[in-house]
Amino acid sequence: MSINPIKHIVLGVVLMTMFSCNNTKKEVVAAKEAIKKEDSRPNIIFIFADDWGYGDLGVYGNTEVVTPNIDKMAAEGTRYTQFHVTSGVCSPSRASVLTGHFPARHQVHAHFAGNEVNARRNMPNYLNDSLPVYLPQTMQKAGYKTAHFGKWHLGGGGKPHGDPSAPEPKTYGYDETRVWNGNGPTWKGDQKWPTTRFMDTDTLWVQSSSKIAVDETIDFIKENKGKQPMFVNLWLKDPHTPLWPSEEQREDFKGLSPSKETYYAVLKDADFHVGRLLEFISEMGLDDNTLIIFSSDNGPAGWGPSKEAGSTAGLRGRKVDILQGGVVVPFIVKWKNHVQEGKVDSTSVLSTVDLLPTFADLAETELPKDYSIDGENITSILENKSFERTKPLFWEWRFPKVKTDHWAEGAVRDGDWKLLFNEDINKVELYNISKDPFEKNNVAESNKQVVSELKGLWNDWKKELPK
Numbered sequence: 001m002s003i004n005p006i007k008h009i010v011l012g013v014v015l016m017t018m019f020s021c022n023n024t025k026k027e028v029v030a031a032k033e034a035i036k037k038e039d040s041r042p043n044i045i046f047i048f049a050d051d052w053g054y055g056d057l058g059v060y061g062n063t064e065v066v067t068p069n070i071d072k073m074a075a076e077g078t079r080y081t082q083f084h085v086t087s088g089v090c091s092p093s094r095a096s097v098l099t100g101h102f103p104a105r106h107q108v109h110a111h112f113a114g115n116e117v118n119a120r121r122n123m124p125n126y127l128n129d130s131l132p133v134y135l136p137q138t139m140q141k142a143g144y145k146t147a148h149f150g151k152w153h154l155g156g157g158g159k160p161h162g163d164p165s166a167p168e169p170k171t172y173g174y175d176e177t178r179v180w181n182g183n184g185p186t187w188k189g190d191q192k193w194p195t196t197r198f199m200d201t202d203t204l205w206v207q208s209s210s211k212i213a214v215d216e217t218i219d220f221i222k223e224n225k226g227k228q229p230m231f232v233n234l235w236l237k238d239p240h241t242p243l244w245p246s247e248e249q250r251e252d253f254k255g256l257s258p259s260k261e262t263y264y265a266v267l268k269d270a271d272f273h274v275g276r277l278l279e280f281i282s283e284m285g286l287d288d289n290t291l292i293i294f295s296s297d298n299g300p301a302g303w304g305p306s307k308e309a310g311s312t313a314g315l316r317g318r319k320v321d322i323l324q325g326g327v328v329v330p331f332i333v334k335w336k337n338h339v340q341e342g343k344v345d346s347t348s349v350l351s352t353v354d355l356l357p358t359f360a361d362l363a364e365t366e367l368p369k370d371y372s373i374d375g376e377n378i379t380s381i382l383e384n385k386s387f388e389r390t391k392p393l394f395w396e397w398r399f400p401k402v403k404t405d406h407w408a409e410g411a412v413r414d415g416d417w418k419l420l421f422n423e424d425i426n427k428v429e430l431y432n433i434s435k436d437p438f439e440k441n442n443v444a445e446s447n448k449q450v451v452s453e454l455k456g457l458w459n460d461w462k463k464e465l466p467k
Contacts, residue, residue, distance in 0.1 A: 042335065043230040043290040044139075044359055045217070045281075047274060048097070050090065050151055050240035053300030054328055055313030056267060062311055064260065066252060066268045069275025070294055070332065077292075077334030078343040078381070082433075083350045084393055084413075085298055088319055088326030091153050093297040093352060094235075095127050098134045098154070098172060100356030100373040102394050104465050109398050112155050115163055121398070126155020126166035133371045135356045137173025139231040142363035145224045148174045150213040150235035152182025158198035178216050180209070180237065187212055206244045207269075209237040214273040218280050225284060231359070234277075238270040239263060241304045263309035278334075287336040291362070291382070295352075296329040316439040317405045322395040322420065324439055333381065340384045348387040349413070354378045389415075392457050402427075412458045419444075419454040430454075 054060060057067045059074040086096040091111040092103030099106065106128050112118060115125050136146045148169050156166030157180065168184035169177040178185045183196045189204035190212050199205050205212075217234050224230050245265035252268060253261040274294070281290055300310025302318040310318070317323030331350065333339050353375030360367055361379050378387045392414040400409045400422055407427060408420040416434040421427065430444035430451055444451050 039143075039229055040289070041142075041144075041229045041363055043221075043232075043286060044144075044362065045230075045232045045234060045277075045290065045292045046097075046355070047277075047292070047294045048094070048151075048233065048235045049270065049294070049296040050235070050237050051298060051301050051306060051310070051319055052239060052267075052296035052330065053306070053310045053312050053318075054315055054325065054330060055311030056239070056300060057330055059332075060330055061313050064256070065264050067271040069271045069278060072275075073278060073292070073294060073334050074332045074342075076336070076341050077332060077339050078341075078345055078384075080331040080333070080348060080350060080381075081328075081344065081346040081437075082348060083295065083329060083331030084327050085296075085329055085352050086327070086393075087395065088298050088317070088321045088397065090240075090297050091127075094152075094154055096352045096374075097233075097355055098127065098136070099131060100133070100135070100353050100375050102353065102374050102461075104394075104396050105374075107466055109396065112153060112162070114160050124155075125163040127172075129167045129171050132368055133356070134172045135359060136231065136233070138356065138360050138365060138367065139363055140173045140175065142360070142365035144229050144231040144363060145220075145227065146174045146231045147176040147217070147220050148233045148235070149178050149216040149220070150180070150209075150233075151237055151240075152179040152235070154182065156183030156196065157181040158183075158196045161198070162196075164196070176220060178213075179235075180205075200242055203244050206237075206242050207246050207249065210270040210273040213237075214277050217277060221280070221284065221286070225286065229363075231363075236270055239266045239300075239306060239310070241301065241306075243305055245269065257308060259305040259308040263305040291333070291335040291338075293334075294330065294332040299326040299329065314438055320397075321405045322397050322408050322411045323405055324433070324437060327395060335382060339382055343384070345381065345386065348378070348381055349389040349393075350378055350381070350387065351375060351393055353393075392454075392461075394458065394461050400424075410458055412454050412461075414454060414457060417447075417450055417454060419451060419458070421455070 055062050059071040085093040086102050087093045089111050092108045095103040095108040107123050109123055110121050118125050140146045152169050156162045166183050169182055180186055180199050186193050186197050190208040217232055243262050243266050249265040249269050250261055253264045299312055299318045300306045312325035315325035317325035357373050357375055357377045358379050361377050380387050392412055395411040397409055400407050402425050407422050409422045411420045416432050418431050418433050420429045428444045429442045431439045
């Protein structure tokens, strides 16, 4: 990473003072304290939307949605076209952010539901809370003030779909939390609420979810600015169902189909509140030292308003699928005077498992040597270099519906090649993603050696997983 000139100037003062005939121990201690207080590590804000498709932004080619603020964020930073989540559904995707692992390592095979459903899926009722490493805990131990505002969905959240005994998000290393789909403080309507609630029938909350999560983030930044670096997971609900935008939120999209009117109204509202946050960070003078990332947990749903209105920009498949449309999502990075403005990176192959080692590096802390990370440190992209992946990416889906795009039970990508397969129906597809990002030309038959090699990687990885 780049060298901080201020820190080195202060260090020079320390050395000069130490060798001055007039120096005192008090002066040396004071100078060392000045170094300590000059903390140039960046604040990090990770905005993780819910079911926001690859094509659901103007900057990714959509001509009907209205997303000027996130589009502006992309113009002031770099957007990526090959960022992958680790599942086509919510909880597994989110688990990999916190652990740096593919979710199957922790038996998170689908979204956390009621305990009986979890048991049928061979899943626990919440993300393992006894690992030696979690992303927020790592940042907290490194001296960051940590927070999680918005969706959780890694256990808890009120009956009938969440275990009341699941640990609160604070257990994983957060100083402050206020969440839904998780235990602990939440909201009722647009007001703060002290305890867990099941919220999906709360119309006012549904309409206000982006606003109140951003409000909480702004308040957290106000309170902690200048005290220590901050790490915030801001995980939006939108545009996940239920979608009940107000008449005012719908106004710009009257005349479109009911599905588009509803879906685009929600996207625009979320974009507006992300814009409020970006503007606040700039007004507070934090632009130069705040890394902001926008992404999504999986592709757009194939039901409800998003079935018609949600877009993958032509990528095959949607939410639930481990085809590209289910696992390739928007990824926009802004860091003023660090990340190149207006750049599009179409070569770096990135994943949510990369976030933990990358953020740990930015926090200048080391992970335990015996904690094996599935991801890679991608800080090179913050220095405007392309990242060349050395580790394969894996996906599993244990609930295939073979007459749809949900047919694949496993997938592996290594280099440009991506293999999808379902052994029960003897189906295999192979794509060169760099040449065929839309997965249209299955070349498995003419590349049997590649199929064999990728299947070998899959089998070796599968042996490492719990039964």
